[in-house]
Amino acid sequence: MKSEIESLLKETRAFMCLDCGKCTGACPLARQGGTYSPRMHIARMVYGYGSEVFADMDMWSCLTCGLCETNCPSNVKYTDFMSKVRVFSAGERRGGFCAHAGITHTLARMMANDGENQSRLGWVNDELKTAESGDVLYFVGCLPYFDNIFDYIKIEGTGIAKNSVELLNKLGVTPVVMKNEVCCGHDLLWSGDRDNFQKLVKKNVEAIAKTGARTIVTSCAECLRTLKVDYPQFAKFNFEVKHISEFVAEKLDGSSMKMSQFDGSITYQDPCRLGRHLKVYEPPREVLKKIPGVKLVEMRSNKDNSICCGTTHFLNCDRVSEGIRKERFSEALDTGAKTLVTACPKCQIHLKCSQSNRMQDEGVESLHITDFATMVNKHLVRN
Amino acid sequence: MADSVLVIGGGIAGIQAALNLADKGIHTYIVEKLPTIGGHMALLDKTFPTNDCSICILAPKLAECSNHDLIDILAYSEVLSVEGKEGAFKVKIKRKARYIDEEKCTGCEDCARSCPIKVSNEYNLGLNMRKAIYIPFPQSVPRIATIDASVCMHFTKGKCGVCKIKCGAGAVDYDQEDEIVELEVGSIIAASGFEVFDPKEMTEYGYGVYKDVVTSMEFERILCASGPTAGRITRPSDGKTPDRIVFVQCVGSRDPKHGRPYCSSVCCMHATKEAMLVREHDEHVETCILYTDLRAAGKGFFEYAERGKKDYGIKYIRAKPGRIVRDESSGELEVWYEDTATLKVSRMKAGMVVLATALVPSRSTAKLAETLGVELDEYGFFRSPDPLLRPVDTTRPGVFATGYCESPKDIPESVAQAGAAALRASRVVAGVTA
C-alpha cells in the first residue's frame, strides 16, 4: 500500500506542491464556504495521512473541474490525483452519495454487465441519415436515458442527438450510430469503480472497431474526454475523437455554407471537460460567432477560468453545488444575454435543474438554455 | 591590444563596472539603448533595506559617469556587430539619431512643453503620457532631448515643427541621421538587465482587464514623486485612494506553468518596501502581502520584513490567491485566497492589487547574445562555462556578463558582481594571460 501511495504521489506530482494555496483560493467548492481544500488533501497524502483522505466525505464533492490544476504553478495533477485516490477509497467501500437515487450509476453498471438488450435508437427518425458502418461515428452517450430521468426539467436530451446528426448530415457526413453503444463510463471512472469501467471500455472499443469508424464525434464533453484521454489507458485505442464543435468548426472553415439570422446576445458555458481538461475554447465560439446577428458576451469567468456547472458524476449534489450554480447564473445574467449555450448535456441538466427547481434570483427563469448542436443546427442552412 | 573596455547596458551593474574600471585608469565606453543611463534603478522610488531614495543614491553615480574623464557614454545606441577576439574586438555601434544636436541642447524641456503629440510613457510603464520629443526623467544622463520619430508628426506626416521653433538653443535637427561608429576594445561586459514579465495571460488575476490590478514596477512609479501621480497613491480606475492594497507575490516566478520556474529574487523584499511606503504615505491605507515563501535572506532583510510587520502593520498572509475579480457595484477588487496558516478560505476586498511579476531577461539580451556570439541558458540568462569560479564569464573569451542578465539578483549583489566583471575585463586589457 505504501509503495502504491508513493507511486500515486509521484505520478500526480504531489510532492511538488509548494503549499501555496492557489488551488484552494480558486476552487469553486472552497469559495462557497465549505471545508473543501485541494491543498489539504495533497498535504495529508504527502505527510502520511492518506487514510484520512480516503475517509473524507468531502473528497467526493470534488468536481474534478480542473480549475485548481490549471492554476497550480507546480503542475500538480489534481484531477488525476482525485481519480486515483477514489480508487483507494472505493476499495474501502466508500463513496459519495449519488443523486437521483443512484440511477445513472446503476444504469452504467447494468450496461457494463449486460448492454446487449438496450433499445436506444428510438430517437432516430426518417429525416436523419445514419449508418451502421462508416468513417465517422456519432457517440450518443446516455442521452436516451436522460430523456426519461430528466423529462421534468425539460432538457433537450435526445434532441441534442437529433440536432447533432442533422448537423453532421448538413455537412455531408452520414455518421455511424451504434445500437449496442454503452455508457462511456465517465461517472464510474471518477467514482473509483475501475472494474466496471474496464468492462464498458472493452464493449465500446469492440463495437466501434466493428463499424470501421476512424473518427468519433460526440456532443458530450464528458464522453469526449473519457474516450480521448482515458480509454487509451485501458485499451488499444486508435480512433480520433472530436467534440461536435471542433468537427463543425473544421468543416465550416473556408466553406460557403450560410447561416440564418439570430438577433440577440448569447453567452457560452465552457464545459470543464471540453475546456480545461482538453483546452478546447475557441472552436465553439468561432462557430457561434458565425451566426449572423449573434453577439457573444463572455461571462466574467470564462475559458480557462470558467466555473463548473456545479455537479459532476452526480455525486454530492447539495447546497454547495447550488451555491456554485447561483454564482454562475449571476455571471450569466450580468452579461445581459438572453440565451446561454451549453456544449455538454450534463451542464444543461444541472443548470436547467437549478433553473426550474430552486429558488433563484430574478431573471434566471427567463434565461434560455440550449445546446450548441441545437443552436447551430437551427441556423445552418442546408445546401 | 586595445586598451578600452565596452560596457553594454547603463543600469546599476553597467555603471558600477564602468566606474570600477575608469577609477582604475581604464578607458570605458557605456553603450545604452535608451536615451538615458540609469536602468530600472532610476525608476524605483526607494530601495530596500535602507529605504534610501533610489534616484538620490544613483544620481551621483550617473553624474560621476558623465563627468569621468575615462568614461564615454553612448546613450540611445545599439551594438550592431562584434568581430575579433579577446584583447582586440572591433565593435560596430549604431548611434541612433535623436534629431537633436547634443552639443547645443541644455535640457530645458521647452521643446517637450510645446509638443502637441502625446504617447504612452514607457518610463511610467504606460500609466501616463509623454511627448514625441522628450527627456525620460529629470535626472537623465545625458540630459538631452530625443525625438521619437515613430510618432513625431514631422516624421510621420511632414507637419508641425513646433519644437524646432521653440528651442532657444537651436538644437533641433530633423536631418540628423543614425551614425555608425566603430570601437576597438579589449574586452566587453554585457549588463543588459531585465524586463518585467507581462501577467495578462494569467487571466485569473485580471491584469489588463481591471485597471486597479497593477504590476509592482507600475506601482513603484505610482509611489514615486516623479511618477504619473506625483507620489499620491490613487487607483488608476477612479483616482481615489484605496482603503486596502493587496500585494500578490510570485506572479510568473516559481511558476513553470504560467511563467518561469526560477525565483526572481527581489520581489518579497520590494513588496515589503512598497507596503512600508504605502503606510508612510497614508497610514489609513491597509496593506497585505500574500506570499508563498518569504525570501528575505540578504543582509538586514529579515529584520526589515519584521519591521514591516511590527512597526508598519503590514499583514503577511501565506497564501497565493486563486481568483481576483472586480465587484462592479462597489468598484472594489475581490481577492480569493486560502490562508494556509489558518486554513480559512476568504475573500479580501482591495482597492488595488499589486502583482509582483517575474523579472525576465530583456528581449534585447537575446539579440545581444546573438550579436556577441555567446550562449544563453534555458531561461535566457548569460551562461558561464564555470558558474562557480568564473561567475561573470560567458562562452566567448573576453566577453563577460554581470548584473541581472547573468542571473536574478538584487542591487548590492549587482554592484558586487559588477566589480567581478570589471576585474575580469581589466585583466584582458592589462594583458594578463590565462
Place this chain on the structure above:
Amino acid sequence: MSEETPKSPPRIGVFVCHCGKNIGGVVDVPSVAKFAEGLPNVVFSTDNLYTCAEDGLTCIKDAVVKHNLNRVVVASCTPRTHAPLFMSAIEEAGLNQYLFEFVNIRDQCSWVHMKEPEKATKKAMILVEMGVRKASLLEALEEKEIAVEPSALVIGGGVAGMVAALGIADHGFQVHIVEREERLGGLIGNIEKVYPVKRAASSVISDLERAVRASPMIEVHTSSTVKDAKGYVGNYDVEIQNGGASTFHRIGAIIVATGATEFKPEGMYSYGEDGRILTQLELERQMREGKVDGVKSVAMIQCVAARGEKFTYCSKMCCSVAIKNAIELKTKQPAIDVSILYNDIQMPGEALEKVYTDAREMGIKFLRFPLKARPQVVADGGLAVRFFNESLGADDELRPDLVVLSAPLVPREGAKELSRMLKVPLGQDGFFFEAHVKLRPLDFATDGVYLCGTAHGPKGLQESISQAMGAASRALIPLSNGKVRGEAAVAFADEATCIGCGNCVKVCPYVAIDRVERNGRFVAVVNSALCKACGTCVPACPSGAMTQKSFTDSQLLEMVDAVSQEEA
C-alpha cells in the same frame, strides 16, 4: 584649482533645491531662495528642481562665473551622497571645492517635518542662514595626495581570500594571504560537495590553492595571524605573526575575508544530549565517514537559533545546505525517508530553485512550522520531533533515526579584535559592516580596507566568489593608481596654544594624532593623511588649541548666532 582663500570679501551664491517633491512638496523652496537673497554677503540666490541633475550643476557653474561667486551654498539633500558632486562642480568652475557649504534641508527638514510645511519652511530658512553665515568664513583647503604601496594584505585564506588574492596578484601586485589555520580552504574544507554546480569542495580548494601557490606575487602565511596593522590607506605597517616569529610588511590595501563558522546550538533542540542530533556540518562529516548508511529516516529542522530565535537574521544558506544534504542522502539511498521542517524556504539565485524542485521530485518532504512555535526535539530513547504542522493545521510528530539542525553562520572569533585593529565597524549581527548596504557592499567607510565573503554576512560560495572578485577590483583602484587623495577638512592643533595633555590622542578613533616633542614641549600633531575629519578631538581639547578646518569655532559660532537671533 585655486589653493588660496580669496582675499576679496565673500560673494555667496545660494542654490535651494526642490529635489522634486522630496523637499519641494513640504518646504516652500522659492521663498527660501528669496529669503536667502537678503542674507549678508549673498549676491545670488535661486532654486532648482534638481540641483544634482546636469542642468542644476550647470546652473551653479554658470552662476560662479557670471556673478563672480567665491563661496557657494547648496541647500538640498545630504552631503553623504551629494557633497562631492557639488564640490567638483565648483572646482570645474574655478573655485577651490572647499569654499562650499552644504545645507541639508531634506533629511533634516522636509523628510522629518513632512506634516508641518510652514514650520519646515521656516526651519529651512534658518538652516540656510546658518549655512550662509558659515560660508562667509570658509577657507580654501587642499587634499593631500598619499602614495600607495603596491601590495595588498588578504586576511583569511578561505575561498574568498584566495580568489581576492589571485585577482590582485594577476594585475601585478604583491599579495600576502594570512590564514590562521594550518591549511587554506576555510569553511568549505569541511564539506563534501558544493551546490548547485555539484563540484567536490576539495577540488575547488585544490584548484585555487594550486593557482595561489604558483603565483610569484602571492606569499602565503598559514598558521599565522595579523598581530597589528598600523597606518592608513596606502601605508599600512602590518605585523604577521607565525608562532613566535613576526614579519613586517608595508601594505597598500587590505581585504577582510575572515569568513564565518557554523553556530553550535548548545542547549537548544536537545543538541548535545544525543549523538543522533547533529548540525549540518556534522552530518556531512558523518556522511563522508559512512556513518549514516544504516539510517532509515532523517528529519532536518531549519531556522535553528535564527530568524528571531537567538539571532535576528536569516542565514541565507541553511535551506540550500539542508536540501543539498537531503539530495545527497536520497541519491545514495533512495529508500531513505527525509523530511525538512521549514518556515520559508530560501533558495537565492536562479539555479537553486531548480535544486529545490529536484529535491521535491525525489520525494523529499517539506513540512511547514510557524516561527512562533518551533519544533521540539526530545531524546526519549528514540528521537521525537514534535511540531505544529501548519499545512495540516494540527500538531504532528516525526520519529526519525537522525535529527539534523540547520544552524546559522556566525562571525568567527577574533572579529571584534580585527575590527578594532583596522578601525572598521561590525554590524549588530557581529558581521563586518560595509560603507553602504546598497551601493558600496564591499567597501568600508575607512579607505583602503575592503570586505568580501561570509565575513560580510552569510552567503553561498558563488556569491562569496563574486564578492571576492569585486573586492579585488575595488582594492585595485588605489593600488593601480599608486596614490589616493586624503581629506581636506582635517583637524589641526595650534602649536602655541597646545598644552600637550594628550586628550585628543586618546579620543581619536583613527589614531591620527601623535603627541610629539617640539622645542622642549609636548604638542599634538595631526596626521592629515589619517585624519578622517570626524571632529572628535576638538571638544576634547581643554585649551582650545584643536580646531577643525571647515568647522572652526568662529564658523560654528556664526551658525549658532543665526539660530539664536531667530529665537529672539
